[in-house]
Amino acid sequence: MINNNTYFQIELTARRIRQYGQNVLKSQGIDITIEQWLVMNVINENESINQIDVGEKLVRDKPTISRMVNHLEKKGFIIKTSSSTDSRKVELTISKKGETMINNLYPIIEKIRFTGLNELSEKEKEIIGTILMKIRKNLDK
Amino acid sequence: MINNNTYFQIELTARRIRQYGQNVLKSQGIDITIEQWLVMNVINENESINQIDVGEKLVRDKPTISRMVNHLEKKGFIIKTSSSTDSRKVELTISKKGETMINNLYPIIEKIRFTGLNELSEKEKEIIGTILMKIRKNLDK
DNA sequence: TAAATATAGTTAGCTAAGCAACTATATTTA
DNA sequence: TAAATATAGTTGCTTAGCTAACTATATTTA
Numbered sequence: 430m431i432n433n434n435t436y437f438q439i440e441l442t443a444r445r446i447r448q449y450g451q452n453v454l455k456s457q458g459i460d461i462t463i464e465q466w467l468v469m470n471v472i473n474e475n476e477s478i479n480q481i482d483v484g485e486k487l488v489r490d491k492p493t494i495s496r497m498v499n500h501l502e503k504k505g506f507i508i509k510t511s512s513s514t515d516s517r518k519v520e521l522t523i524s525k526k527g528e529t530m531i532n533n534l535y536p537i538i539e540k541i542r543f544t545g546l547n548e549l550s551e552k553e554k555e556i557i558g559t560i561l562m563k564i565r566k567n568l569d570k
Numbered sequence: 571m572i573n574n575n576t577y578f579q580i581e582l583t584a585r586r587i588r589q590y591g592q593n594v595l596k597s598q599g600i601d602i603t604i605e606q607w608l609v610m611n612v613i614n615e616n617e618s619i620n621q622i623d624v625g626e627k628l629v630r631d632k633p634t635i636s637r638m639v640n641h642l643e644k645k646g647f648i649i650k651t652s653s654s655t656d657s658r659k660v661e662l663t664i665s666k667k668g669e670t671m672i673n674n675l676y677p678i679i680e681k682i683r684f685t686g687l688n689e690l691s692e693k694e695k696e697i698i699g700t701i702l703m704k705i706r707k708n709l710d711k
Numbered sequence: 712t713a714a715a716t717a718t719a720g721t722t723a724g725c726t727a728a729g730c731a732a733c734t735a736t737a738t739t740t741a
Numbered sequence: 742t743a744a745a746t747a748t749a750g751t752t753g754c755t756t757a758g759c760t761a762a763c764t765a766t767a768t769t770t771a
Contacts, residue, residue, distance in 0.1 A: 443584035449709040517719040568590040658749040
């Protein structure tokens with residue numbers, strides 16, 4: 430049966446997590462997607478980061494990051510300036526509005542994380558991390 | 571760090587699996603997506619199934635299945651007829667062309683599955699399955 | 712230094728997922 | 742049985758992911 434397959438379960442769980450998180454954000458009246466939050470968070474933790482580096486941290490390709498960054502800029506959450514030392518590059522920072530959003534978001538994101546994972550022991554988290562990494566390594570050969 | 575987070579790893583692994591599988595299919599010159607294959611497979615295992623039931627088995631919503639089914643029909647892999655007992659429903663079956671595709675696909679899909687999972691013991695597969703289910707259950711509360 | 716190559720980012724085209732609103736047919740229930 | 746409700750499927754809108762092809766700027770190398 431397809432539903433017993435490990436791949437299927439990984440994919441299903443990933444989808445369920447995104448869906449659950451999105452619903453929580455929506456229920457709080459917050460106009461941002463989980464993916465957009467991830468980008469915001471990376472920029473927040475890495476002042477003046479460029480798009481390539483955001484993509485590397487989130488393991489997303491260039492066009493995906495490009496569109497998400499432009500989207501976040503349009504929403505006024507981030508500021509995008511051209512690098513003065515290398516004009517191919519962009520420097521991304523969080524705007525005042527973005528900062529406010531992040532401060533609102535942190536506790537909610539923590540709650541989302543907690544909901545799915547609170548019944549997992551540290552040992553279990555470690556085990557699942559190890560197994561997932563093993564799978565990715567096999568696929569990267 | 572974001573990359574140590576269990577959610578992030580699940581999502582990343584899911585993406586990597588899809589990506590790897592798609593590349594293998596492409597390299598074999600097979601014009602089908604992993605998602606389309608999943609739908610084909612469900613129809614193949616459940617003669618005359620309708621779209622709602624396909625959606626339930628794959629945990630996808632109605633519009634997603636509707637579009638994928640229409641896509642597969644256009645490609646000539648499946649046949650879609652209106653149910654004679656309930657004209658709201660549809661009856662999905664695999665066409666001759668679809669059957670040929672499935673027969674070609676089975677060994678390739680097995681190989682894809684094997685690549686990522688062959689170094690996992692049965693015990694590990696069981697453990698990861700249990701943990702993933704636990705996460706989903708927490709989110710469904 | 713001029714030409715070739717590498718890097719950063721964008722645009723276009725595709726598939727898929729999700730939600731909401733819709734049509735059409737079946738079933739319930741008042 | 743007529744009206745209300747439930748079910749199956751479709752359409753429209755949005756976001757995201759991927760590939761390929763493109764522009765522009767930097768860096769290498771011949």
